[in-house]
Amino acid sequence: MYTKEIDYSFQTKTNRTALRQGFRDGIPIGLGYFAVSFSLGIVARNAGLSPFQGFLASALCSASAGEYAGFTLIAAMGTFLEIAVITFITNARYLLMSCALSQKADPALPLRHRLLTSFYITDELFAISIARPGFMNPYYTYGAILIASPCWAFGTALGVIAGNLMPLRLVSAFSVALYGMFLAVIIPAARKEKVIAGLILLSFSASFGAAYLPVISNLSDGTRTIILTVVISASAAILFPRKSEEERTQV
Numbered sequence: 001m002y003t004k005e006i007d008y009s010f011q012t013k014t015n016r017t018a019l020r021q022g023f024r025d026g027i028p029i030g031l032g033y034f035a036v037s038f039s040l041g042i043v044a045r046n047a048g049l050s051p052f053q054g055f056l057a058s059a060l061c062s063a064s065a066g067e068y069a070g071f072t073l074i075a076a077m078g079t080f081l082e083i084a085v086i087t088f089i090t091n092a093r094y095l096l097m098s099c100a101l102s103q104k105a106d107p108a109l110p111l112r113h114r115l116l117t118s119f120y121i122t123d124e125l126f127a128i129s130i131a132r133p134g135f136m137n138p139y140y141t142y143g144a145i146l147i148a149s150p151c152w153a154f155g156t157a158l159g160v161i162a163g164n165l166m167p168l169r170l171v172s173a174f175s176v177a178l179y180g181m182f183l184a185v186i187i188p189a190a191r192k193e194k195v196i197a198g199l200i201l202l203s204f205s206a207s208f209g210a211a212y213l214p215v216i217s218n219l220s221d222g223t224r225t226i227i228l229t230v231v232i233s234a235s236a237a238i239l240f241p242r243k244s245e246e247e248r249t250q251v
Helices: 002-046 051-060 064-075 080-090 093-102 111-119 123-130 138-165 168-192 194-210 221-239 245-250
Strands: none
Touching: 002 051, 002 064, 002 123, 002 138, 051 064, 051 138, 064 080, 080 221, 093 111, 093 123, 111 138, 123 138, 168 194, 194 221
């Protein structure tokens, strides 16, 4: 009985330490989230969302690309099915992150912790969680979420509010910030690999051409985006498969 009490006390102390460390490491992530989500709020405002709706959307979906695609479809009067499909496609990479993170989980980790941590898997939180040695402590992830999630949600709401208060020209200027974020994502990758650069140019050209082709131009913007995303990404995966680390080492 005495041993169990000592073990419980030690585990509680360990969880508190992990929570503080996660909160500390989550501060720069939260600040970055706030800046990006503020620009995302401008897009939400242009789609007709209220500050509360923008806040709720970011509280339930912590993915800039997924939310941007969703807000764009809302502005284009897309259907619920289109929004669901494009959100699934843009966030599909989190399925792989979840599989990788599950290998870091203690086999005895309760289901409630697995569900809570899986709800908020983002690129940045995945990176700091997977980099920690040993089994994943869910309280470390909770600590990072405590600062990252409010920054993301409130940043979106404030972006909507600012969009309602600012002049139209200034709103349009702020809207460019999100495009800058996407450029910051694709340009470094395009400079490293010519295949990616070619695919990006192909995507731009295909998106432009799809708006004028006889059959596909009659479809909604959301449906065209879904078709192009699936076709181009699937073709790239088949024609230009990425080598594993073992294959790269052998080469």
